[in-house]
Amino acid sequence: MSLEELNVQIEEKHLVVNRIREEIAKVLVGQRELIDGLLMGLFTRGHILIEGVPGLAKTSAVKALADTVRANFKRIQFTPDLLPADLVGTEIYRPKTGDFSIKKGPLFNNIILADEINRAPSKVQSALLEAMQERQVTIGETTFPLADPFLVMATQNPIEQEGTYPLPEAQVDRFMLKILIDYPEKNEEKEIMKRVGFDAPEAVQPVLDPSEINAIGKLINSIYMDEKLKDYIVDLVFATRDPAGYNIDVADYIQFGASPRATIFLSLTARAYAFLQGRAYVTPQDVKTIAPAVLRHRILLTYEAEAEDIDTDQIIGRIFDSVEVP
Structure with a gap:
């Protein structure tokens, strides 16, 4: 196409x-x-x-x-x-x-x-x-x-x-x-x-x-994503597992990083988000916008993070600040 x-x-x-x-x-x-x-x-x-x-x-x-x-x-x-x-x-x-x-x-x-x-x-x-x-x-x-x-x-x-x-x-x-x-x-x-x-609330009508739904799903799969953006997604997920390798000082707060499902879903939802914006291509901002919702429940924090009142969204924010955007 x-x-x-x-x-x-x-x-x-x-x-x-x-x-x-x-x-x-x-x-x-x-x-x-x-x-x-x-x-x-x-x-x-x-x-x-x-x-x-x-x-x-x-x-x-x-x-x-x-x-x-x-x-x-x-x-x-x-x-x-x-x-x-x-x-x-x-x-x-x-x-x-x-x-x-x-x-x-x-x-x-x-x-x-x-x-x-x-x-x-x-x-x-x-x-x-x-x-x-x-x-x-x-x-x-x-x-x-x-x-x-x-x-x-x-x-x-x-x-x-x-x-x-x-x-x-x-x-x-x-x-x-x-x-x-x-x-x-x-x-x-x-x-x-x-x-x-x-x-009186209005009734919602079927659309x-x-x-x-299947047709839109296939269309989302066709949306273009540059190789550099694919590398960016992989880097974001790997940074949750090995933050020291990306010079991010959060290793003491992460017990387990995100699973490979995070990489799959981040790629998919970035294309879906681009579709919702009416675009046929994915931008780095699409990835950054949707990434917290994909990653926040996949990063398991340590007791030290809980003691210092640090949540996963703060960890994700530090990763965004440190991983180079293409």
């Missing part, structure tokens, strides 16, 4: 993106970073983890996105008494015939909202590992493929809050992005009060179907 043809297709698909934004804006005020992250997850089939205090419309944002897609949506409320079978399903014994039948769980849908995912213990989280990576689940001795597309969009409250469990590292690494959201601006909060407290 030539650059000219690519630009034409991007311009055409960008109209769809704008329509999705308009529909989501009916129920969500502001939160541009969150909406961009959800769109990137939708178009690239990447799972998204959203963290913020209660009441910031995390659930409403995912529900609004799901309403713009003609696909099956399921909300699962995670609680301490949830069981793995409540997610994947189970075998049911039939006394009359003496055999077992399969009852499939809610994971057999296209878009899964795992609400307050960190309120369920690790035995439940383990049930998601196979589904999130292989996009299949095993019930008894039978393995079933999941729907296409299959996306887990999870919300969680900050880990310090009562009644929450830290997610296993193996599961956290399967999330393409971890998006942090904060309180709205004053003018945004006034608009929220007006919409929710005084006006696209799974085939269009």
Whole structure:
């Protein structure tokens, strides 16, 4: 595909993106970073983890996105008494015939909202590992493929809050992005009060179907990325593992650096972000803009970092300042 043809297709698909934004804006005020992250997850089939205090419309944002897609949506409320079978399903014994039948769980849908995912213990989280990576689940001795597309969009409250469990590292690494959201601006909060407290909210209308999601995904894969930018991405990830090799004085704060999934997802999301900006090529700023959401949950800090109140975003900032931009 030539650059000219690519630009034409991007311009055409960008109209769809704008329509999705308009529909989501009916129920969500502001939160541009969150909406961009959800769109990137939708178009690239990447799972998204959203963290913020209660009441910031995390659930409403995912529900609004799901309403713009003609696909099956399921909300699962995670609680301490949830069981793995409540997610994947189970075998049911039939006394009359003496055999077992399969009852499939809610994971057999296209878009899964795992609400307050960190309120369920690790035995439940383990049930998601196979589904999130292989996009299949095993019930008894039978393995079933999941729907296409299959996306887990999870919300969680900050880990310090009562009644929450830290997610296993193996599961956290399967999330393409971890998006942090904060309180709205004053003018945004006034608009929220007006919409929710005084006006009847508008219904979100479906905009696209799974085939269009596939087409946009292929288009994102065609977006141009220079070799120097690929090297830049690799350097950023390697700097989280060997900061001393890049003359970055943060080795005492990093217990484990980012996995190879970070390199894969950073390359993919940089192209997806460029698409959302209506461009057929990736810039260094695209990488720098999206990198914190890709890296922040993949860098495991030491106790020394926690004692000095240093978080992963500060570490990422130091890496950005030290790794040469092409």
